Amino acid sequence: MPERHNALPELEPSSLLAVIEFTETQVKNFRRSLLSWYPRHRRAFPWREEPSLYRTVVSEFMLQQTQVSTVLPYFERWMKRFPDFETLANARESDVLKHWEGLGYYNRARNLRRLAEKLSGRKSMPETPEAWRELPGVGPYTAAAVTSIAFGARAACVDGNVVRILSRIHSDDTEFRDGGAAARAYTATAAALLDPARPGDHNQAMMELGATVCFRTKPLCTTCPLLRFCRAGQGGDPEKHPVLAAKKVxxxxxxxxxxxxxxxxxxxxxxxxxxxxxxxxxxxxxxxxxxxxxxxxxxxxxxxxxxxxxxxxxxxxxxxxxxxxxxxxxxxxxxxxxxxxxxxxxxxxxxxxxxxxxxxxxxxxxxxxxxxx
DNA sequence: AAGCCGGGGCC
DNA sequence: GGCCCAGGCTT
Known part of the structure; x- marks a missing residue:
């Protein structure tokens, strides 16, 4: 049995929660590995190929708790009918809901239209996560995603993908009551890892990695650009992380x-x-x-x-x-x-x-x- | 912090 | 059938 190369410092289990104890150099290597992987593996989506603030916002709303393959046809139809904030703000809510029919979480559509109403009357767009948090339907994740992608704001996204990746990197056995609790616990870690020079790409790379490599089951560790930083990937059992409490049905x-x-x-x-x-x-x-x-x-x-x-x-x-x-x-x-x-x-x-x-x-x-x- | 909100994909 | 998904709002 060959000795495994392990670039990680020895960690006490109790210290794993808030911040990955990487050295400065390791953090830089982590970012470099991630950002080198991303352009070679990113999938082409309409909101990436032809990006704009509006398209980014619409895609992020649709993607809340909804998988990309489900969103794609809705996104295209939506853009034809509501091409910009102005059109959406002036549309009837019944028409908006009709275009959302079948996507679920219908408050997303109402909030998106209300957001369009608030923005279409403004001379300039808000550019900080704090300002976006004031808008309806925008929580910590969406504020970070929109502002980092559209304006280069240094805000880290913490979604299910990021939680999965970071909990595996830690090999974290902490049991969280749900994904939201886990996301809150990993906010500081994600912020510390965020590449300040390219926040939008960094965030999208993390989510893309979660969606295409770091699967919930059968993750593709052998091809993962972050394997050398990942405790579970190297010696543990990636599928065991994150540990989420069972839900009552x-x-x-x-x-x-x-x-x-x-x-x-x-x-x-x-x-x-x-x-x-x-x-x-x-x-x-x-x-x-x-x-x-x-x-x-x-x-x-x-x-x-x-x-x-x-x-x-x-x-x-x-x-x-x-x-x-x-x-x-x-x-x-x-x-x-x-x-x-x-x-x-x-x-x-x-x-x-x-x-x-x-x-x-x-x-x-x-x-x-x-x-x- | 806990409960609630849809629907679909995947194992 | 169970779990998860580019979460957020209300209480």
Missing amino acids: TRVEVPRLWCRRDNSLLLHRASGTARRLADLYELPDAQLLGLEAGDTESLGPILLRRKRSITRYRITETIHRYSPPRGRKVPLSAGSGLEWIPLDRLNGITLSGPHRKWVDELIAAEGEADSDG
């Missing part, structure tokens, strides 16, 4: 109604101030009409049963074909959020991603049933 059953009348479908629209899915439509929860889960007798036959996850909730949604009992009207009291939507208007409204799919699916199925009969 809650299971939920939601009965929903497929309620047709003439050429309309009954839908529920969340209020504009709702915490979840504000202003978006979904098939009505049976409980809104005073019906109980499991009461198939009054709910009607099952048309569809689907599982999905929303953060820590494991949700099973069962869609029943519902016909109101004779003589009983569906109560459309003001403020209930229930609306009859004509079928020819369905494409114009915004549903949550899964409900959009299910509604389209069921409408198509009814069409076939009709032509069969």
Whole structure:
């Protein structure tokens, strides 16, 4: 067994949290290795090939908790419809949400539009992370990303990629309650490592490395430019880091109604101030009409049963074909959020991603049933 | 600090 | 089925 080359100083486990104990020289070599790797391996994305402040901001909002492959088609459509802050600021929120349909975390879209409203009226753009933090939807990560990329601000990004890389470099066994706690713990380390001469490239390089080399499972350590700085990569088990506490999962059953009348479908629209899915439509929860889960007798036959996850909730949604009992009207009291939507208007409204799919699916199925009969 | 917000990719 | 992803807001 050949002796491993280990460029790292011996570290006490307890000292690993806040700052990597690299020498000045090691920090410089770390930056040089990273920045030499980046231009040779960076992927071409529309917001990189044709960069602008606006495109950088839009991409960062879309990329919050969302993978690049998912974002790409949305980004292109978005740029055609809302090419700049001005256009976005003047657009209707319903139109903005429609273009976000299916991406999830819909407050990102509302915040992005509000941000555009605040910026489109200004003579000059804010250029510091502190100033960007004042804008809606901009937290520590996005402020650092936007200002380092667009203005060369010396602000370090700490996202899931960076946490994964740094925790492996440390071989850090600290258990964090979630990714956010880990990100806060690594903020000082990331700042100390940031290359002050090229902050934007440095940040993007770290995230690119996390996305294309330092995978959560089966990382490509043998090709990693930072291997010589990485304790887990050299002698440990990279997949064990970072250590995040297990999340509690809650299971939920939601009965929903497929309620047709003439050429309309009954839908529920969340209020504009709702915490979840504000202003978006979904098939009505049976409980809104005073019906109980499991009461198939009054709910009607099952048309569809689907599982999905929303953060820590494991949700099973069962869609029943519902016909109101004779003589009983569906109560459309003001403020209930229930609306009859004509079928020819369905494409114009915004549903949550899964409900959009299910509604389209069921409408198509009814069409076939009709032509069969 | 803890809870909440979507949806999809991947193992 | 479980975990993660270019996080941020509310309480």
